Amino acid sequence: MSKVLLEVDKLQAWYDQSHILQGVSISVTEGTVLSVLGRNGAGKTTLLNSIMAVLKKRKGRVTYAGKDIQSLQSYQIASLGIAYVPETRGIFPSLSVRENLEIAARAPITSGQREAWSLEKVYKLFPRLEERAENGGGQLSGGEQQMLSIARALMTNPDLLILDEPTEGLAPLVVQEIEAFLTELKQKGLTMLLVEQSLGFATSLADDIVILGKGKIRWAGAPSELAKDPKIQHTWLGV
Amino acid sequence: MFTDPTFLFIQTLNGLQLAMLLFLLSVGLSVIFGLMNFINLAHGTLYMLGAYFGLWVYVNTGSFWVALALAPIGVMVVGMVFYVTLIKRLRTAPPLKQVLVTFGLIFVGLDAVRMSWGNLSKSIPTPDVFSQSVTIFGEIYPSYRLFIIGLGVAVFVILYFVLERTRIGSVIRAGVDDRDMVSCLGINVDLAFFGVFCIGCYLAGLSGAVAGAVFPVEPGMDMSILILTLIVVVVGGLGSLKGAVVGSLMIGMAETFGQVFLPQFASVTIYALMVVVLLVRPGGLFPTRAA
Numbered sequence: 001m002s003k004v005l006l007e008v009d010k011l012q013a014w015y016d017q018s019h020i021l022q023g024v025s026i027s028v029t030e031g032t033v034l035s036v037l038g039r040n041g042a043g044k045t046t047l048l049n050s051i052m053a054v055l056k057k058r059k060g061r062v063t064y065a066g067k068d069i070q071s072l073q074s075y076q077i078a079s080l081g082i083a084y085v086p087e088t089r090g091i092f093p094s095l096s097v098r099e100n101l102e103i104a105a106r107a108p109i110t111s112g113q114r115e116a117w118s119l120e121k122v123y124k125l126f127p128r129l130e131e132r133a134e135n136g137g138g139q140l141s142g143g144e145q146q147m148l149s150i151a152r153a154l155m156t157n158p159d160l161l162i163l164d165e166p167t168e169g170l171a172p173l174v175v176q177e178i179e180a181f182l183t184e185l186k187q188k189g190l191t192m193l194l195v196e197q198s199l200g201f202a203t204s205l206a207d208d209i210v211i212l213g214k215g216k217i218r219w220a221g222a223p224s225e226l227a228k229d230p231k232i233q234h235t236w237l238g239v
Numbered sequence: 240m241f242t243d244p245t246f247l248f249i250q251t252l253n254g255l256q257l258a259m260l261l262f263l264l265s266v267g268l269s270v271i272f273g274l275m276n277f278i279n280l281a282h283g284t285l286y287m288l289g290a291y292f293g294l295w296v297y298v299n300t301g302s303f304w305v306a307l308a309l310a311p312i313g314v315m316v317v318g319m320v321f322y323v324t325l326i327k328r329l330r331t332a333p334p335l336k337q338v339l340v341t342f343g344l345i346f347v348g349l350d351a352v353r354m355s356w357g358n359l360s361k362s363i364p365t366p367d368v369f370s371q372s373v374t375i376f377g378e379i380y381p382s383y384r385l386f387i388i389g390l391g392v393a394v395f396v397i398l399y400f401v402l403e404r405t406r407i408g409s410v411i412r413a414g415v416d417d418r419d420m421v422s423c424l425g426i427n428v429d430l431a432f433f434g435v436f437c438i439g440c441y442l443a444g445l446s447g448a449v450a451g452a453v454f455p456v457e458p459g460m461d462m463s464i465l466i467l468t469l470i471v472v473v474v475g476g477l478g479s480l481k482g483a484v485v486g487s488l489m490i491g492m493a494e495t496f497g498q499v500f501l502p503q504f505a506s507v508t509i510y511a512l513m514v515v516v517l518l519v520r521p522g523g524l525f526p527t528r529a530a
């Protein structure tokens with residue numbers, strides 16, 4: 001029996017006066033990948049920031065593993081086993097690549113099925129990071145920053161990995177590389193919430209898809225159904 | 240006499256001594272600001288309290304060393320009380336409110352000191368170890384001032400080690416870069432901030448207690464040092480240890496040499512220096528965030 005890991009129920013969120021999320025509900029089942037798609041400005045980043053309590057002006061209910069996390073602070077939410085790779089990547093320029101990774105290191109919450117990540121293991125996954133271990137976080141290329149951001153998220157040994165447009169603005173070769181990593185992570189059984197602007201990799205990796213448009217859920221279903229629905233794609237994804 | 244190397248050397252030592260006091264003050268102010276965008280204008284008040292606490296402990300125990308050990312801890316406790324009662328609530332407040340409240344604290348501090356110790360200028364006697372002056376290039380120089388320089392260097396070395404080589408140091412540096420991201424890694428940044436705030440208060444108190452033996456201990460000593468400290472922070476760049484060190488050295492030297500070489504311009508030398516630095520580098524010399 002697969003259980004729901006993250007549940008967002010009628011979430012509303014604001015930036016100052018502007019009402020961005022207007023009642024968004026999604027749920028992520030353990031061991032699966034949920035992709036949230038939507039055009040630029042649809043509210044995807046806002047949704048993730050609201051889940052992580054980076055954005056504080058919000059209403060609704062967010063539960064993780066059955067626990068209400070709406071009133072918790074970001075660090076408490078993260079320490080339940082959620083890792084966040086934000087759109088801005090959030091690399092610390094004052095820290096070396098190695099320090100960026102070490103600062104995140106934490107023991108897994110759920111012992112058992114998956115092997116724990118360590119510095120050696122993420123270096124094996126991303127050899128580029130080992131080469132640049134003593135470089136400052138500010139000296140990395142866009143692709144390296146993204147790898148570091150994902151590797152750092154793994155160092156927290158999460159049960160749920162949240163990624164905001166991880167391949168945005170990267171060279172095609174790097175995109176392929178990152179897509180391969182994420183596919184591997186899924187095969188290892190890691191639960192993911194993946195945000196992308198359009199179809200493509202997100203749909204091939206996802207078990208379920210929701211489309212966000214202007215702060216509301218416009219469509220939800222399986223990737224194969226979305227592929228058969230050009231009207232939805234056209235209206236909410238602009239293809 | 241202005242080109243006499245001995246004279247220049249002695250003035251350099253004086254400049255260094257002032258720089259070290261400024262460093263002890265500015266490093267806390269700067270890192271606290273960098274970490275939480277919180278402006279504590281009452282930082283000079285903590286320095287003054289350090290001097291008065293030192294004086295009080297000295298009067299009651301007769302020991303300079305006990306005073307030097309206890310005064311900073313007393314100041315830290317005062318800082319903790321302010322943190323819990325006021326600063327915690329002010330953290331997310333707009334800068335103007337922070338400025339107003341901490342500015343108000345300056346007056347509270349002044350009156351508290353006047354009520355407890357009066358208006359008269361006092362001083363903490365230096366211990367016997369420092370009664371001997373040392374002779375440097377044939378000039379007599381008070382050894383206590385060398386002690387201040389040594390203390391500043393020691394604090395710098397410790398802070399450098401903690402910031403650059405320990406996990407808590409990484410958390411602080413990362414927190415200055417991007418607080419939200421540190422939180423999203425499951426780290427309690429507020430706790431780190433509280434720690435930094437306490438250390439900042441401790442160092443301000445230490446600075447005051449040490450200074451109480453070279454400068455007069457009097458109400459108002461907080462304001463003159465606060466202005467110098469703010470200039471150090473602005474010149475050095477917010478949030479960095481390096482900025483605090485370099486800023487302190489520049490301002491300490493400029494203030495000391497300005498008074499010797501350009502006495503008629505003494506009051507403007509450091510401001511002129513600040514203007515020049517800010518024209519060239521608006522974020523200060525070593526800002527941790529892009530200005």
Ligand SMILES: Nc1ncnc2c1ncn2[C@@H]1O[C@H](COP(=O)(O)OP(=O)(O)O)[C@@H](O)[C@H]1O
Pocket residue numbers: 015018020038039040041042043044045046047
């Ligand atoms: N910091 C902010 N302040 C005010 N409005 C914002 C802010 N960030 C995003 N918005 C607005 O919120 C809406 C949703 O943005 P966002 O969640 O970033 O969209 P997406 O990630 O889907 O591209 C947009 O209309 C955007 O202009």
Ligand SMILES: [Mg+2]
Pocket residue numbers: 041044045046087164
């Ligand atoms: Mg976005």
